Amino acid sequence: MDKKEIFLKNDFTLIKEGSADFYIHVADIPSKSMKVFYNKKMEINRDLSCLAVNAYRHLFNQKNLVIVDCMAASGISSLRMIKECNDIKKIFINDINPVAVDLIHKNIKLNKINGKSPEIIISQKDANLLFSEITQNICSHVKNSQKRPNVISIDPFGTPNLYIDGAFKAIQKTNGLMCITATDTAVLFGVRPQACIRKYMSKPLHTEYCKEIGARILVHFIARLANINKLGIIPILTFYSNHFIRVFALTIKNKKEISKNFINYGFVIHCNKCEYRTIIQNNVFKMPHECPNCGEKEKLNYAGPLWVGKIHDDLFIKEILNLNSKFSYSNQKKLDKILNFTLDEIKMPALYYNIHKLSQKLKLQEVPKMKDILNLIMKQGYRGSRTHFEFTSIKSDMSLELLKELLLEKYS
Numbered sequence: 001m002d003k004k005e006i007f008l009k010n011d012f013t014l015i016k017e018g019s020a021d022f023y024i025h026v027a028d029i030p031s032k033s034m035k036v037f038y039n040k041k042m043e044i045n046r047d048l049s050c051l052a053v054n055a056y057r058h059l060f061n062q063k064n065l066v067i068v069d070c071m072a073a074s075g076i077s078s079l080r081m082i083k084e085c086n087d088i089k090k091i092f093i094n095d096i097n098p099v100a101v102d103l104i105h106k107n108i109k110l111n112k113i114n115g116k117s118p119e120i121i122i123s124q125k126d127a128n129l130l131f132s133e134i135t136q137n138i139c140s141h142v143k144n145s146q147k148r149p150n151v152i153s154i155d156p157f158g159t160p161n162l163y164i165d166g167a168f169k170a171i172q173k174t175n176g177l178m179c180i181t182a183t184d185t186a187v188l189f190g191v192r193p194q195a196c197i198r199k200y201m202s203k204p205l206h207t208e209y210c211k212e213i214g215a216r217i218l219v220h221f222i223a224r225l226a227n228i229n230k231l232g233i234i235p236i237l238t239f240y241s242n243h244f245i246r247v248f249a250l251t252i253k254n255k256k257e258i259s260k261n262f263i264n265y266g267f268v269i270h271c272n273k274c275e276y277r278t279i280i281q282n283n284v285f286k287m288p289h290e291c292p293n294c295g296e297k298e299k300l301n302y303a304g305p306l307w308v309g310k311i312h313d314d315l316f317i318k319e320i321l322n323l324n325s326k327f328s329y330s331n332q333k334k335l336d337k338i339l340n341f342t343l344d345e346i347k348m349p350a351l352y353y354n355i356h357k358l359s360q361k362l363k364l365q366e367v368p369k370m371k372d373i374l375n376l377i378m379k380q381g382y383r384g385s386r387t388h389f390e391f392t393s394i395k396s397d398m399s400l401e402l403l404k405e406l407l408l409e410k411y412s
Contacts, residue, residue: 131166188214232258264309
């Protein structure tokens with residue numbers, strides 16, 4: 001065994017993910033203390049991102065893509081995009097950690113793609129500095145001959161809130177693709193409400209449907225930062241899995257379209273006594289002072305502001321599903337299941353009912369199967385679907401009170 005092999009064996013682990021091979025530093029548990037952060041559980045995030053970039057290129061006729069991976073760590077996400085995505089002209093692979101940048105160079109060399117198309121720009125900078133330099137470079141070129149990034153990926157350990165404003169300044173103004181991950185789910189889901197108000201300027205609620213509330217808070221925050229930059233967004237996929245939320249959103253710059261989007265800002269009203277819930281669109285004067293269902297005043301609560309409109313686009317999801325069937329990802333079946341649930345929930349009202357928790361509260365003799373309860377709901381003339389936020393939950397236009405009566409009648 002030569003010195004190089006001993007070095008790699010002692011300090012690095014060689015891993016294959018998707019189409020890429022790469023080194024990571026030896027570590028037992030993913031944490032901020034790792035020399036370069038890598039989390040195997042986030043592989044599904046990277047699978048989805050590659051599929052989303054390919055779907056975006058096809059659906060929106062984007063050519064010669066310019067991509068920014070501003071927090072690349074080992075570089076695995078960028079490496080996979082280079083190998084698995086079509087028509088990439090240039091990719092920025094950046095991390096502020098010098099150890100990470102050194103590892104990125106090693107992984108580029110390992111995959112034998114250095115010097116080939118696309119143009120690869122590796123840097124060691126704060127993400128906001130990178131965005132600022134890209135923006136300045138674009139503005140300094142005559143007649144904006146320098147192309148803006150089509151795709152920007154923000155994938156931090158924790159909140160993305162510090163980096164979204166800079167990304168909007170740099171990205172393509174119409175049909176740019178923002179890919180934003182948040183892993184601070186305890187904050188967004190209402191476990192740490194004060195932190196959510198501080199980071200996202202929105203009040204969360206730790207309810208049975210808190211995952212959707214958290215996702216909608218994140219989408220609203222992204223939309224408002226877009227507005228500050230004279231832009232708007234169209235969310236085309238809001239994906240929850242494994243304690244992270246990944247939002248894919250298109251940029252829009254037409255002022256009329258941006259103004260139309262304001263109807264998607266609002267609040268969730270929740271009664272802690274009877275668990276009634278409803279959506280209030282962007283008008284605080286319409287917020288009730290007592291529960292419309294039970295009349296309770298003291299236990300009436302709210303979440304928001306948040307995004308109350310559509311958070312998925314069916315054409316985009318169908319294209320991802322089509323592409324997913326052509327790849328051999330280890331998460332192929334899981335992605336297929338989750339994405340089909342997102343398709344089902346598109347036409348459903350916001351917020352969901354956790355059937356397991358509801359069955360427990362109602363002291364039912366058995367927990368009904370999701371398929372059976374959906375069939376019962378539809379026989380009553382209502383709509384219903386599964387939700388990707390919780391596999392034990394459903395969405396329906398049937399009220400909670402009617403759902404409780406139906407469950408008690410059939411399963412008590």
